[in-house]
Amino acid sequence: MATWILNGLVWNETTGETELKHIRIAEGVIAQIEDAAAGRPDTNGHDTIDANGKLVSAGFIDMHVHLREPGFEYKEDIASGTRSAAAGGFTTIACMPNTRPVTDTAETVRYILDKAASAGIVNVLPYAAITKNELGRELTDFAALKEAGAVGFTDDGVGVQNAQMMKDAMKLAASMNMPVIAHCEDDSLVVGAAVTEGKFAAANGLKGIPNESEAIHVGRDILLAEATGVHYHVCHVSTEQSVRLIRHAKQFGINVTAEVCPHHLILSDEDIPGMDANWKMNPPLRTPRDVQAVIEGLQDGTLDIIVTDHAPHSAEEKAKGMLLAPFGITGFETAFPLLYTRFVRTGRWTLGFLLQRMTSDPARVFGLQSGVLNVGAPADLTIVDLENEREVKPETFASKGKNTPFGGWKLFGWPTATIVNGSLVWSEQ
Numbered sequence: 001m002a003t004w005i006l007n008g009l010v011w012n013e014t015t016g017e018t019e020l021k022h023i024r025i026a027e028g029v030i031a032q033i034e035d036a037a038a039g040r041p042d043t044n045g046h047d048t049i050d051a052n053g054k055l056v057s058a059g060f061i062d063m064h065v066h067l068r069e070p071g072f073e074y075k076e077d078i079a080s081g082t083r084s085a086a087a088g089g090f091t092t093i094a095c096m097p098n099t100r101p102v103t104d105t106a107e108t109v110r111y112i113l114d115k116a117a118s119a120g121i122v123n124v125l126p127y128a129a130i131t132k133n134e135l136g137r138e139l140t141d142f143a144a145l146k147e148a149g150a151v152g153f154t155d156d157g158v159g160v161q162n163a164q165m166m167k168d169a170m171k172l173a174a175s176m177n178m179p180v181i182a183h184c185e186d187d188s189l190v191v192g193a194a195v196t197e198g199k200f201a202a203a204n205g206l207k208g209i210p211n212e213s214e215a216i217h218v219g220r221d222i223l224l225a226e227a228t229g230v231h232y233h234v235c236h237v238s239t240e241q242s243v244r245l246i247r248h249a250k251q252f253g254i255n256v257t258a259e260v261c262p263h264h265l266i267l268s269d270e271d272i273p274g275m276d277a278n279w280k281m282n283p284p285l286r287t288p289r290d291v292q293a294v295i296e297g298l299q300d301g302t303l304d305i306i307v308t309d310h311a312p313h314s315a316e317e318k319a320k321g322m323l324l325a326p327f328g329i330t331g332f333e334t335a336f337p338l339l340y341t342r343f344v345r346t347g348r349w350t351l352g353f354l355l356q357r358m359t360s361d362p363a364r365v366f367g368l369q370s371g372v373l374n375v376g377a378p379a380d381l382t383i384v385d386l387e388n389e390r391e392v393k394p395e396t397f398a399s400k401g402k403n404t405p406f407g408g409w410k411l412f413g414w415p416t417a418t419i420v421n422g423s424l425v426w427s428e429q
């Protein structure tokens with residue numbers, strides 16, 4: 001049994017052009033790709049999906065997400081989180097270990113994988129914690145966690161404060177060919193602030209989170225990565241200083257990669273309308289100068305991939321206000337439309353540039369088979385309507401989290417169908 005996706009607009013990496021194609025998928029892989037100009041293929045006995053000239057891309061890959069299960073199912077769970085991912089066009093996501101319990105044992109890694117297999121609708125890759133309970137005191141059992149299926153080690157949500165602990169983690173991870181993924185934040189420099197140092201903090205009499213609280217860890221960890229040879233991946237880069245350090249490290253051939261989030265590419269602290277916790281995330285929205293620096297970092301390859309840092313919280317939690325609410329915004333269901341509308345429709349990026357940062361680049365950085373639209377690749381595909389403008393309506397999100405600063409934005413580039421391992425798992429109502 002095969003499925004033909006007819007009349008899909010496909011981006012050709014080699015020519016840099018889009019072309020109309022018919023794509024046959026069978027047994028979970030892309031089996032055949034034909035020029036639509038050659039006519040309609042014999043689809044007799046097979047399912048068909050007519051893409052009708054919409055974009056057909058390799059499914060998006062998001063290597064930094066919070067699914068909240070186990071432990072915080074009131075914020076999100078694996079069923080709702082993967083549905084939200086599929087609605088955003090994502091077919092593979094990597095979930096962070098700041099769950100309850102923290103994903104620091106093989107048992108919890110297996111729980112997530114089992115739950116993803118039974119209740120999830122996209123591919124879920126679990127990360128495991130670097131330290132037990134993410135407390136920074138004692139390393140987890142890396143070998144057991146890898147064996148259980150963890151794809152990398154991270155204490156995301158907090159920075160590893162102790163340099164020796166980070167070095168030990170990197171040495172061990174390097175010896176087993178696993179990446180260390182770092183939430184870069186020096187606690188001593190943050191002191192309970194909710195927004196960046198900058199105009200918004202100053203205007204509202206708030207303490208600010210300084211740029212160096214992030215960059216000091218980036219600099220430290222680059223040196224430790226050089227010393228240990230580990231694949232070191234920097235989470236949610238938000239500052240000019242971090243971009244500079246990563247650029248420099250790459251020039252020296254250090255094995256560092258990095259990610260950036262849509263909100264850090266699009267919003268600055270000067271856009272924050274008031275004391276509204278939907279504008280509170282970690283790292284915080286930085287200054288316009290930092291926004292420019294992360295855009296340039298992505299454009300010149302210093303930053304490798306785009307991730308959402310999908311971080312759902314309940315309405316009650318966010319209602320506590322800017323100072324008391326937890327950090328984080330939802331990301332899946334706005335990521336592609338935001339970036340497509342802001343950067344591709346305006347002519348600043350090619351469509352291919354954006355697609356690569358969300359598909360083939362994450363696959364390359366993390367050694368995944370997916371992320372490419374080639375015969376033989378996994379049939380993980382996303383169909384996107386590039387022409388229809390629609391408003392962001394958080395209340396309609398598949399995610400339990402409605403916490404976004406982008407409510408009411410009018411955007412193009414909405415996913416209409418998502419296919420994972422050859423099966424249609426989500427389509428527009």
Ligand SMILES: NC(=O)N[C@@H](CC(=O)O)C(=O)O
Nearest residue numbers: 066156157281282311327328
């Ligand atoms: N990004 C956030 O603002 N919040 C994340 C933690 C994190 O990724 O650091 C969360 O778990 O809510």
Ligand SMILES: [Zn+2]
Nearest residue numbers: 156157183235
């Ligand atoms: Zn983080």
